[in-house]
Amino acid sequence: MKAVVHDVYGPPEVLRVEETDRPVPGEGEVLVQVHAAGVDPGVWHLTAGLPYLIRAAGFGLRAPKHRIRGLDVSGRVETVGPGVTRFQPGDEVYGIAAGSFAEYACAKADKLAHRPANLTHAQSAAVPISGATALQALRDAGGLKPGQTVLVIGAAGGVGSFAVQIAKALGAHVTAVCSTGKADLVRALGADEVIDYTRTDFTDGTHRHDLVLDIAGNRPLSLLRRTLTPGGTLVIIGGENGGNWIGGNDRQLRALLLSPFLRQRLRGLMAKEHHAYLDVLTGLIEAGSVTPAVERTYPLTEVPDAINRLMAGQVRGKLVIEVR
Ligand SMILES: NC(=O)c1ccc[n+]([C@@H]2O[C@H](COP(=O)([O-])OP(=O)(O)OC[C@H]3O[C@@H](n4cnc5c(N)ncnc54)[C@H](OP(=O)(O)O)[C@@H]3O)[C@@H](O)[C@H]2O)c1
Known part of the structure; x- marks a missing residue:
């Protein structure tokens, strides 16, 4: 089968298409014939081996342990491994399969769900990581209740484009933060208010929110706290340019240490x-409350271009690799 592989950590250009063996599903695994695979910053991190923390976390200290990249997947079940009862060959599925930039990929059955009936494969492949992250941030970490106000920082990206729609579906009043050229997108996704962070300082304490999702920008906790009501909740999700060693995760650690001493x-x-998160997302998507914002698709041969475009901050919503 054709697959996008690399043998060294580096920029997206280290990735190339190569003929490799089709993987064989083990206990509890499913072999998926890949139709489409989503692109998200996690794919870049694993290609670059950055921050170094992820190398120490078991992905390979000097070189990638697993050669095939890709995480989000949408496709059709080819075969199932021993112990898998939720799927059978022919089922249309989506979820997370390490090595999804390939014609076939193995996934743990727990990370797959039947895909939404009203989406194309390209749209389904945009959902798993970004959609499930947004759902967990709002509902589980954020404890969002109907009628609350939510600020989404990084609203026009992968996680943010789902967060805006899910927060609206959960009954929140949503303020979306993005750059000038993406304001129309976040408005179309349903944001009640839009702030262009290149023109307006939304951390000056003028407007405060019950829940703030910090998806991008790596702003200091002191500034983020000024966007919160006295009893509000901040959920730190990510942000690039946080340094090569721990990639900005120090803010998450400081938040954990500081929080017990605050009302916020x-x-x-x-x-x-x-798959439990995917099942909830399928419900929201089939009800028409959430629609993946796919900007464009790329063929397998252009994975480096897609990753470069994403990491340059140019993407409106999501990019997807179409495999067949
Ligand atoms: N914690 C987790 O489990 C988890 C899960 C998934 C992803 N993540 C992380 O979350 C982050 C976002 O992922 P993603 O898929 O949404 O990435 P993405 O698609 O690249 O979106 C990031 C968005 O942030 C915006 N942005 C960039 N700089 C900004 C700034 N200074 N202020 C406000 N917005 C800014 C960008 O557009 P504009 O600047 O043009 O508006 C872009 O729309 C990444 O760091 C990723 O690794 C974490």
Whole structure:
């Protein structure tokens, strides 16, 4: 099969398409014929081996342990491994399969769900990581209740474009923060208010919110706290340019240490990968409350271009690799 592989950590250009063996599903795994695979910053981190923390976390200290990149997947079940009862060959699925930039990929059955009936494969592949992260941030870490006000920082990106729509579906009043050229997108996604962070300082304390999702920008906790009501909750999800060693995760650690001494709740999020989140997202998507914002698709041969465009901050919503 064709797959996008690399043998060294580096920029997206280290990735190339190569003929490799089709993987064989083990206990509890499913072999998926890949139709489309989403692109998200996690793919860049694993390609670059940055921050170094992820190398120490088991992905390979000097070189990638697993050669095939890709995480989000949408496709059709080819075969199932021993012990898998939720799926059978022919099922249309989506979820997370390490190595999804390939014609076939193995996924843990727990990380797959039947895909929404009203989406294309390209749209389905945009959902798993970004959608599940947004859902967990709002509902589980954020404890969002109908009628509350939510500020989404990084609203026009992968996680943010889902967060705006899910927060609206959960009954919140949503203020979306993005750059000038993406204001129309976040408005179309349903944001009640839009702030262009290149023109307006939304951390000056003028407007405060019950829940703030910090998806991008790596702003200091002291500034983020000024966007919160006295009893509000901050959920730190991510942000690039946080340094090569720990990639900005120090803010999450400081939030954890500081929060017990405050009325405001400061939390970091490490999103879990499980089909339970996908099942909720499928419901929201099939009800018409959430629609993935796919800017464009790329073929397997252009994975480096897609990753470069994403990491340059140019993407409106999501990019997807179409495999067949
Ligand atoms: N904690 C977890 O479990 C988890 C899970 C998934 C992703 N993440 C992390 O979350 C982050 C976002 O992921 P993503 O998929 O949403 O990435 P993405 O698609 O690249 O979106 C990031 C967005 O942030 C905006 N942005 C950049 N600089 C900004 C700034 N200074 N202020 C406000 N907005 C800014 C960008 O557009 P504009 O600047 O043009 O508006 C872009 O729309 C990444 O760091 C990723 O690694 C964490």
